[in-house]
Amino acid sequence: MDIAFENRKLEKRLCRLVGQAIDDYRMIEDGDRVMVCLSGGKDSYGLLDILMRLQRRAPARFELIAVNLDQRQPGFPADVLPNYLRTLGVPFHIETQDTYSIVKKVIPEGKTMCSLCSRLRRGILYRVARELGATKIALGHHRDDILQTLLLNMFFGAKLKGMPPKLVSDNGEHVVIRPLAYVPEKDLIRWAEVRQFPIIPCNLCGSQQHLQRKQVGDLLREWDKRYPGRIDNMLRALQNVVPSHLMDRGLYDFAAVRATDRPEAEGDLAFDDEPLAMPDAHDATGEAPMAARRIVALTPQDA
Numbered sequence: 001m002d003i004a005f006e007n008r009k010l011e012k013r014l015c016r017l018v019g020q021a022i023d024d025y026r027m028i029e030d031g032d033r034v035m036v037c038l039s040g041g042k043d044s045y046g047l048l049d050i051l052m053r054l055q056r057r058a059p060a061r062f063e064l065i066a067v068n069l070d071q072r073q074p075g076f077p078a079d080v081l082p083n084y085l086r087t088l089g090v091p092f093h094i095e096t097q098d099t100y101s102i103v104k105k106v107i108p109e110g111k112t113m114c115s116l117c118s119r120l121r122r123g124i125l126y127r128v129a130r131e132l133g134a135t136k137i138a139l140g141h142h143r144d145d146i147l148q149t150l151l152l153n154m155f156f157g158a159k160l161k162g163m164p165p166k167l168v169s170d171n172g173e174h175v176v177i178r179p180l181a182y183v184p185e186k187d188l189i190r191w192a193e194v195r196q197f198p199i200i201p202c203n204l205c206g207s208q209q210h211l212q213r214k215q216v217g218d219l220l221r222e223w224d225k226r227y228p229g230r231i232d233n234m235l236r237a238l239q240n241v242v243p244s245h246l247m248d249r250g251l252y253d254f255a256a257v258r259a260t261d262r263p264e265a266e267g268d269l270a271f272d273d274e275p276l277a278m279p280d281a282h283d284a285t286g287e288a289p290m291a292a293r294r295i296v297a298l299t300p301q302d303a
Contacts, residue, residue, distance in 0.1 A: 069128075
């Protein structure tokens with residue numbers, strides 16, 4: 001196997017999928033100043049790396065600024081990210097706030113710190129985005145994160161709710177985007193190895209990964225291994241919602257349903273098995289999960 005050839009294919013696929021997501025949801029527009037939240041993990045490194053590649057090729061002109069929040073966790077290697085970002089030549093800002101001590105003081109020993117830590121981190125990043133004049137805040141959540149969130153909300157929150165690719169922040173001030181929305185985690189793992197990103201461990205605070213999220217992640221990985229194309233179809237399902245065939249009375253007026261005495265395109269085939277579309281042949285390989293969609297301006301040419 002030609003490793004260099006496979007690496008080039010991976011780069012093109014990542015750029016294509018990120019460019020597609022950006023175009024589909026109008027995540028980045030001409031003149032945007034995009035704040036890329038960098039944690040030191042593979043996903044945020046991959047996000048910045050691909051956005052920099054698209055920035056050089058895209059017709060839309062936009063700025064990037066990488067931002068890391070140093071929460072003063074014991075053992076955090078504070079020099080790693082600044083040194084790496086200087087080699088890239090990308091503008092960056094390191095925000096230092098001792099949220100670690102606050103969380104340790106408030107949360108009893110042995111309890112998870114993630115929820116409070118996340119709220120504190122979010123508020124700080126919103127302030128930094130405002131101070132830097134950022135028009136968009138880019139996060140490194142990928143396809144698998146989105147599907148894990150969907151299943152977690154279904155299983156434990158009784159909500160049909162995922163992780164949108166673009167939304168307004170909870171304080172109403174910012175637009176948050178997830179350009180990796182179409183990207184499989186396995187591709188980001190491979191890309192991190194190819195690029196040799198200086199990964200910073202995510203367990204410095206002593207917290208463990210949420211068991212429920214880990215279990216759901218393992219489930220998705222097993223499905224992807226045993227049934228190629230299933231994960232891609234799950235993502236497609238989030239883009240093809242049929243409210244009349246769910247049960248949310250707030251989304252569809254079931255009380256107003258009446259016989260129409262004419263054929264209905266969305267009518268329920270109540271006594272038939274629902275026909276299932278077979279996945280595209282390319283989906284199983286990950287080469288073209290969005291093959292039926294239009295080619296986007298942000299996507300580099302394969303040639």
